Amino acid sequence: MTLRLYNTLSGQTDPVEPADGDTLRMYAxxxxxxxxxxxxxxxxxxxxxxxxxxxxxxxxxxxxVMNITDVDDKIIRNAAAAGVPIREYTPKFTQAFxxxxxxxxxxxxxxxxxxTEHIAEMVTLVERLAAAGAAYKTEDGSWYFRLAAFPExxxxxxxDLEGMTDGARVDVDEYEKDSARDFALWKxxxxxxxSWDTAIGTGRPGWHLECSAMAxxxxxxxxxxxxxxxxxxxxxxxxxxxxxxxxxxxPLARHWFHVRFLLVDGRKMSKSEGNFYxxxxxxxxxxxxxxxxxxxxxxxxxxxxxxxxxxxxxxTAAIDRLRTLVTRLQAAxxxxxxxxxxxxxxxxxxxxxxAALENDLNTAEARAPIFDLVRxxxxxxxxxxxxxxxxxxVLAVLAKFDAVFAVIADHDAQPTRAALAWAQxxxxxxxxxxxxxxxxxxxxxxxxxxxxxxxTARRQRNFxxxxxxxxxxxxxxxVIEDSKDGVRxxxx
RNA sequence: GCACCGGUGGCGAAGUGGCUAACGCGCUGGUCUGCAAAACCAGUAUUCGCGGGUUCAAUUCCCGCCCGGUGCUCCA
Numbered sequence: 001m002t003l004r005l006y007n008t009l010s011g012q013t014d015p016v017e018p019a020d021g022d023t024l025r026m027y028a029x030x031x032x033x034x035x036x037x038x039x040x041x042x043x044x045x046x047x048x049x050x051x052x053x054x055x056x057x058x059x060x061x062x063x064x065v066m067n068i069t070d071v072d073d074k075i076i077r078n079a080a081a082a083g084v085p086i087r088e089y090t091p092k093f094t095q096a097f098x099x100x101x102x103x104x105x106x107x108x109x110x111x112x113x114x115x116t117e118h119i120a121e122m123v124t125l126v127e128r129l130a131a132a133g134a135a136y137k138t139e140d141g142s143w144y145f146r147l148a149a150f151p152e153x154x155x156x157x158x159x160d161l162e163g164m165t166d167g168a169r170v171d172v173d174e175y176e177k178d179s180a181r182d183f184a185l186w187k188x189x190x191x192x193x194x195s196w197d198t199a200i201g202t203g204r205p206g207w208h209l210e211c212s213a214m215a216x217x218x219x220x221x222x223x224x225x226x227x228x229x230x231x232x233x234x235x236x237x238x239x240x241x242x243x244x245x246x247x248x249x250x251p252l253a254r255h256w257f258h259v260r261f262l263l264v265d266g267r268k269m270s271k272s273e274g275n276f277y278x279x280x281x282x283x284x285x286x287x288x289x290x291x292x293x294x295x296x297x298x299x300x301x302x303x304x305x306x307x308x309x310x311x312x313x314x315x316t317a318a319i320d321r322l323r324t325l326v327t328r329l330q331a332a333x334x335x336x337x338x339x340x341x342x343x344x345x346x347x348x349x350x351x352x353x354x355a356a357l358e359n360d361l362n363t364a365e366a367r368a369p370i371f372d373l374v375r376x377x378x379x380x381x382x383x384x385x386x387x388x389x390x391x392x393x394v395l396a397v398l399a400k401f402d403a404v405f406a407v408i409a410d411h412d413a414q415p416t417r418a419a420l421a422w423a424q425x426x427x428x429x430x431x432x433x434x435x436x437x438x439x440x441x442x443x444x445x446x447x448x449x450x451x452x453x454x455x456t457a458r459r460q461r462n463f464x465x466x467x468x469x470x471x472x473x474x475x476x477x478x479v480i481e482d483s484k485d486g487v488r489x490x491x492x
Numbered sequence: 493g494c495a496c497c498g499g500u501g502g503c504g505a506a507g508u509g510g511c512u513a514a515c516g517c518g519c520u521g522g523u524c525u526g527c528a529a530a531a532c533c534a535g536u537a538u539u540c541g542c543g544g545g546u547u548c549a550a551u552u553c554c555c556g557c558c559c560g561g562u563g564c565u566c567c568a
Contacts, residue, residue, distance in 0.1 A: 032567085037568090072566090073566075234564075267561085268561080268562075300505095303498080304562075310503060311503090321531095325531090365514075367506090367516070371515055372515075379533090481528090483529090
């Protein structure tokens with residue numbers, strides 16, 4: 001069995017396999033580092049993470065390249081507003097992006113390519129395009145791509161350029177382009193603006209050029225898969241194809257993977273709507289990184305995802321259910337051996353899970369058999385019908401689930417702590433949920449101490465005192481569960 | 493305006509031309525518990541936006557309509 005994914009280019013679901021039979025080469029458009037990433041950005045990066053993690057689970061090696069756009073109009077504007085050169089402005093946001101990836105358990109790509117470190121390759125590409133008659137320079141020193149030189153333009157987004165006449169909403173007034181739809185490869189800069197002196201003149205690269213040049217530099221002229229958000233399909237990816245294929249005459253990527261948009265409360269996220277959230281905003285409201293991850297990956301990539309706070313609460317509860325079972329299994333005292341019932345339940349769950357992901361990464365469908373197994377295991381544990389070999393088998397299936405979903409293993413403390421430290425540094429502790437501050441002030445040792453005191457009180461049947469302690473901890477977001485195997489506690 | 497996607501229980505969300513329409517959350521009742529929590533059991537859509545058509549049979553295919561979203565411009 002191999003993974004089958006919807007391919008925007010072919011318009012159908014195609015098998016995804018490395019062309020060289022060994023390593024899948026993929027390029028994913030990364031962030032423009034002009035601000036903190038918002039959850040819409042991370043939905044895309046998370047879905048790409050699901051893809052690469054599932055490929056790994058199936059034993060496929062991956063060479064994943066992601067660009068960091070550290071020069072563009074917005075960066076120049078924001079840096080100017082902050083009164084610093086862009087090379088001093090972008091590192092902070094690049095680091096914030098990488099930290100956010102870690103918080104969400106998103107695996108780092110094999111290659112992170114910063115645009116400003118690959119100007120030479122971009123210049124070479126413009127020269128090759130010019131030699132092929134597909135690029136021209138205008139009087140102000142900018143370079144444009146000549147769409148007329150690439151008749152296949154529009155094959156990815158299935159746009160019919162015949163129907164798109166020059167003019168109307170296209171910015172014809174801009175410069176002396178041959179055709180209004182020709183797009184910028186290289187932008188001439190005004191004095192004082194960030195620029196590079198190169199063989200094709202002084203200026204800076206256009207955004208589309210950057211991805212083409214770096215993708216081919218690291219992955220070759222033709223590679224397996226190109227990923228990005230749906231909004232990038234046109235014009236960004238279409239332009240990448242044009243810029244690359246006009247000189248190589250080979251398909252840039254065989255497979256195009258597009259992640260659909262995230263909506264917030266049914267609308268597009270935007271600052272003016274007041275429904276705009278960064279990862280840090282949510283962490284500071286007290287939501288766990290794992291819950292944010294699960295909420296953003298549980299809807300398959302091909303569907304729009306409607307993000308809500310109810311969804312985060314749901315994800316939190318679902319993760320608790322998974323984690324509680326793992327804890328319960330690990331703590332249980334079990335006799336050796338296996339049972340037919342549990343082994344069959346585990347086999348069925350694993351098969352259903354893998355089949356769902358192989359089918360176009362259907363994460364929603366993949367969850368179902370896992371939760372079926374959770375219920376079956378809990379039921380069997382209640383009846384004392386689980387043996388040690390069953391435990392190993394169930395934990396192995398859950399590990400396979402977590403190899404892709406990455407929400408059971410608990411890494412939630414660090415992102416929350418880091419977000420709090422960041423909020424303090426930025427002087428925005430007023431944005432932090434009060435329970436979060438209270439819980440953070442309570443060390444594990446202090447909690448264990450109170451639980452020990454409560455246990456003593458319970459043994460003496462002093463339930464008034466034991467309930468007092470439980471209430472006190474609950475007010476600080478600490479939940480206590482009494483079980484036959486002892487007292488469990490967790491931070492809510 | 494043109495194009496594309498979607499409308500499934502209280503919420504989120506799968507899925508299929510015919511099997512009891514997954515799964516998660518929530519809610520109600522029960523078991524367990526000193527009480528809770530966790531866990532389990534039962535209940536919670538006679539029905540899949542509306543109208544028509546094809547078919548022995550449609551939530552699933554076709555047509556029309558209504559509603560929501562997205563793209564066509566910087567954007568994950």
